[in-house]
């Protein structure tokens with residue numbers, strides 16, 4: 402027992418003492434010197450007794466050390482305090498790699514802090530934070546001597562996890578050339594965490610990174626090339642990502658919810674491609690502009706993105722700025738949530754009509770997401786024209802409507818014949834038993850369905866062709882039930898019903914039929930949708 406206590410005590414003492422990483426000579430086993438000269442140093446914590454290590458950068462602000470790498474540590478603390486130096490430091494590069502835990506600290510709240518011009522962190526399991534004022538260009542002579550160069554050069558963090566990037570962690574880094582985050586998980590990006598006004602010929606990249614909490618004004622960048630690709634972002638608050646650049650690439654990212662003005666982009670060339678947006682709130686892209694610059698070729702490309710849920714005006718950016726900057730705009734091949742009430746603005750809005758027409762233009766291949774057919778967003782016109790915009794339509798119904806309309810336009814000479822309006826009834830294939838049939842009682846379901854052999858239980862789509870010379874029941878009776886596969890329905894001609902009405906007198910009938918079809922559809926649809934609480938109340942009163 403006594404023995405065990407002693408061992409425990411020894412462990413506690415050891416973990417309380419941290420090893421100060423102190424360069425002695427290239428001959429010491431924990432140090433490796435490039436070319437065996439004391440300029441470029443590598444320290445390995447492995448093999449040194451102890452779990453906690455501490456390095457004071459100021460110990461390396463000497464006349465001869467140009468580069469320091471610290472690796473293989475369990476727990477490493479880096480002291481950033483900058484002392485008054487006689488001569489400028491020669492240390493140009495500081496790197497931490499292959500460590501478990503890394504914490505940047507300062508000895509007092511009022512200390513000046515300064516890193517060397519190039520800082521690299523690779524493969525660190527937990528970086529506690531990038532603290533306030535960690536990265537900045539020097540503002541005092543003391544900081545200038547500690548930096549050992551007129552400007553910061555680069556910050557690179559890869560294959561690591563950062564708990565917090567604090568407010569102003571990267572701030573006033575005027576003239577920096579390179580900032581890069583690759584394969585990093587960042588839990589918190591605080592308000593104004595990164596504000597990088599970079600030099601000409603600069604690169605800012607965030608790739609393969611997960612950003613969880615991203616506060617407003619979290620990242621502001623002004624640089625030459627800005628690349629944000631293959632990342633996953635949680636919600637983007639207003640103004641969270643503010644980029645001014647010559648070339649901006651936002652590619653292959655997953656964004657959760659983008660709030661109004663979430664992106665503030667102003668670039669000469671902009672590529673926003675192959676991203677997935679879970680939700681674009683109203684005015685999400687309001688802050689996206691094109692920048693004027695005397696360039697002969699400028700482009701703005703929004704291509705092959707998936708927008709799973711879209712609020713009205715969620716995709717509208719500042720098209721006018723692109724036009725006046727002479728930028729070629731491409732908005733094509735996107736897959737968009739086509740809930741009519743959310744995209745109705747594309748047709749009804751009186752502002753941005755030029756942009757909306759580009760989006761609606763069929764040759765631009767912007768189509769509805771999760772539709773079982775290729776359904777151009779242009780469907781919104783049909784839905785609005787036929788007063789069906791407020792219905793929550795199954796995408797399959799929209800496909801049927803669109804293909805019907807499309808065929809009409811191709812095959813019908815309107816002066817001679819107007820086709821009979823067709824109508825489609827859809828129910829969920831696996832809705833609970835009794836649901837749909839109960840809904841049909843008001844239509845005298847048994848008469849109607851038995852006579853016409855319309856078996857609602859085992860059918861997902863029924864094509865109903867309306868004809869004003871028949872009543873509803875007759876129409877339903879004349880509707881074939883021979884098509885079992887809903888997917889085939891759009892292709893099969895309505896052989897069960899042939900509209901023999903030819904000439905001008907048919908016009909009124911057709912309009913009448915269409916209205917009747919629509920009323921019928923709305924009625925049945927209302928019956929088939931899951932009951933709302935208010936419906937139950939109505940039934941009881």
Ligand SMILES: *[C@@H]1O[C@H](CO)[C@@H](O)[C@H](O)[C@H]1NC(C)=O
Nearest residue numbers: 421422423424425426457460
């Ligand atoms: C570094 O090590 C040397 C030699 O062991 C020692 O004299 C010196 O005090 C140490 N410096 C610090 C800051 O610990």
Ligand SMILES: *[C@@H]1O[C@H](CO)[C@@H](O)[C@H](O)[C@H]1NC(C)=O
Nearest residue numbers: 524526559560561562584585
């Ligand atoms: C990304 O970083 C993690 C450590 O955070 C590492 O395990 C993984 O291999 C890295 N992925 C790539 C593709 O380098």
Ligand SMILES: *[C@@H]1O[C@H](CO)[C@@H](O)[C@H](O)[C@H]1NC(C)=O
Nearest residue numbers: 537538539540572573574575
């Ligand atoms: C940014 O740094 C410059 C010197 O490089 C200094 O004059 C200026 O006051 C700093 N601005 C802020 C907001 O710290």
Ligand SMILES: *[C@@H]1O[C@H](CO)[C@@H](O)[C@H](O)[C@H]1NC(C)=O
Nearest residue numbers: 618621622623640643645665
């Ligand atoms: C975006 O950043 C620029 C500086 O690059 C700044 O002037 C502008 O006010 C910022 N816009 C927003 C909405 O934060």
Ligand SMILES: *[C@@H]1O[C@H](CO)[C@@H](O)[C@H](O)[C@H]1NC(C)=O
Nearest residue numbers: 731732733734763764765766
């Ligand atoms: C739209 O798709 C067609 C067929 O795939 C293709 O030929 C055309 O180039 C596409 N248009 C645009 C603007 O990408």
Ligand SMILES: *[C@@H]1O[C@H](CO)[C@@H](O)[C@H](O)[C@H]1NC(C)=O
Nearest residue numbers: 850851854855856857858859
């Ligand atoms: C509809 O079809 C199912 C199975 O195909 C059958 O069990 C059911 O009785 C039919 N309903 C009517 C009303 O014919």
Ligand SMILES: *[C@@H]1O[C@H](CO)[C@@H](O)[C@H](O)[C@H]1NC(C)=O
Nearest residue numbers: 856858859860861884885886
């Ligand atoms: C529904 O129809 C399909 C195809 O006609 C058939 O294979 C299937 O057995 C039917 N289901 C039921 C429950 O009758």
